[in-house]
Amino acid sequence: MPAPFERIAELDRLIHEPARLSILTALSACRNAEFLFLLRLTGLSKGNLSSHLTKLEEAELIVIEKSFVGKFPSTSIKITREGRHQIERHWKMLEELRHDALRWQPES
């Protein structure tokens, strides 16, 4: 059995990055959220949220849909099946790695 530390170092930074970890985790709890709602939930700045969303969309972890509600634009964000799968997997991996690290012994 390889040491868990190597696997920690290989964690996917696209998902691991705090801002995106926050966004994906929130979306996985909400299914579908509006830009302004996510803004409040994550505490990110508008510009920041916007650029992280663009990155997540390029990776096909979320889908962004722009529309108008009354006269104002409204951006609705959904997590994709793949996105849901990956964020879930990431959290489980963290849990597992932590667990393995606690039980790890040199020379084992």
Added chain:
Amino acid sequence: MPAPFERIAELDRLIHEPARLSILTALSACRNAEFLFLLRLTGLSKGNLSSHLTKLEEAELIVIEKSFVGKFPSTSIKITREGRHQIERHWKMLEELRHDALRWQPES
């Protein structure tokens, strides 16, 4: 109670970064390790490991001690009390945030 997502977005990147999370977690299991040992444990490249160690030393999370064993240089790395405290805290926070996120409900 504030939503946990904001706190996820605020995670300290000095520690959260995969390579350093790996190094600190390994050191917290070993107390004290040599450069080459850490190199194997984490799977990082030499240059990479070296620069991350420098950053961790600047933050006073580890102490680096260079010496010679026989005729060869040997770099021994120890985690500081503060370092141990912070990595422990980080893992616990991740666990807690994950827990809170799973139980979070809109409008609660």
Added chain:
DNA sequence: TACAACTAGTTTGCGGTGCAAACCCCAGTG
């Protein structure tokens, strides 16, 4: 009508970061 202020975002500029490749110093070998 002119214009300030607001909503809902996007784009830009830039300092900071992580990575691999190149480099350094010393010891041993042919």
Added chain:
DNA sequence: CACTGGGGTTTGCACCGCAAACTAGTTGTA
């Protein structure tokens, strides 16, 4: 001497996250 290998460090660069500036449409208000 030239060359190889051990043990790291430094450099170069592409990428990244952030805040500030900007866009586009809307609502006062004078």
